[in-house]
Amino acid sequence: xxxxxxxxxxxxxxxxxxxxxxxxxxxxxxxxxxxxxxxxxxxxxxxxxxxxxxxxxxxxxxxxxxxxxxxxxxxxxxxxxxxxxxxxxxxxxxxxxxxxxxxxxxxxxxxxxxxxxxxxxxxxxxxxxxxxxxxxxxxxxxxxxxxxxxxxxxxxxxxxxxxxxxxxxxxxxxxxxxxxxxxxxxxxxxxxxxxxxxxxxxxxxxxxxxxxxxxxxxxxxxxxxxxxxxxxxxxxxxxxxxxxxxxxxxxxxxxxxxxxxxxxxxxxxxxxxxxxxxxxxxxxxxxxxxxxxxxxxxxxxxxxxxxxxxxxxxxxxxxxxxxxxxxxxxxxx
Numbered sequence: 001x002x003x004x005x006x007x008x009x010x011x012x013x014x015x016x017x018x019x020x021x022x023x024x025x026x027x028x029x030x031x032x033x034x035x036x037x038x039x040x041x042x043x044x045x046x047x048x049x050x051x052x053x054x055x056x057x058x059x060x061x062x063x064x065x066x067x068x069x070x071x072x073x074x075x076x077x078x079x080x081x082x083x084x085x086x087x088x089x090x091x092x093x094x095x096x097x098x099x100x101x102x103x104x105x106x107x108x109x110x111x112x113x114x115x116x117x118x119x120x121x122x123x124x125x126x127x128x129x130x131x132x133x134x135x136x137x138x139x140x141x142x143x144x145x146x147x148x149x150x151x152x153x154x155x156x157x158x159x160x161x162x163x164x165x166x167x168x169x170x171x172x173x174x175x176x177x178x179x180x181x182x183x184x185x186x187x188x189x190x191x192x193x194x195x196x197x198x199x200x201x202x203x204x205x206x207x208x209x210x211x212x213x214x215x216x217x218x219x220x221x222x223x224x225x226x227x228x229x230x231x232x233x234x235x236x237x238x239x240x241x242x243x244x245x246x247x248x249x250x251x252x253x254x255x256x257x258x259x260x261x262x263x264x265x266x267x268x269x270x271x272x273x274x275x276x277x278x279x280x281x282x283x284x285x286x287x288x289x290x291x292x293x294x295x296x297x298x299x300x301x302x303x304x305x306x307x308x309x310x311x312x313x314x315x316x317x318x319x320x321x322x323x324x325x326x327x328x329x330x331x332x333x
Contacts, residue, residue: 027074032081048252050290051096087116094132100292107136123160128210134173138180146177164200165207168214175222187226217246233268260297276316
């Protein structure tokens, strides 16, 4: 078998750092499984506590993986597994950047994810890297680039005979791009495809871990975004409510994101008391979550609530300012 050289300290690997000091150490399936455990833990940390604590751990894991790949000994199959995990890790880091880091830094991580995915020859992993890249291209106002990435993702999914869940993820990103450009007809087409894929997800037998977030809640959220782009906040409200209700208990950060958006939309729709009740629920549960995106939504709501000038809105705005001020030093929220 083809072999390469690398360095690893298995004890440190299990501890989560995987820093190596001994050259020529052989890596195998057990070590790969330990890296996979770390990667799964990063997803859980991001879902429950936010991007900042997950990013710190991801940086350590990146150092360990790149060191292993560059200086050690492993079979071709193990090397492919390591490249696959590195691609997934870079996609995660790009996602963390989407939450709060400068967009160009996040885009660099997305490009690294694409490069590593290409080295594995796995088209579905390539789709995983592309779906994060699409979000960042939209954020960077490069809609033409995002649209091209959507087309490429569909072609890769076709080549891999991908299931409905992977195709749903692509349809959601297609909707993101069209919403950004204001092409509401294209958004509706993408969402129609998404609903079709939803109806076929029960037939999926092997769903990649990175695609398992996709479901009814994400389609509802994308539908709400379409109505907001069309300046119809009242029509967005029921879809946002549904999106919030669909999220499981393991998605604390996303639940806070969605409820904060729902609160803002209710405020736009003139439902002041209900909006403040939703934001109050966010404030009750956001302790321990580190998310720049959530903090921005909360501050935006506070500024909008101050203009409403009702007692409930004023009290909610004051509570937000107190929460943000209290947590600023700790990095929470």
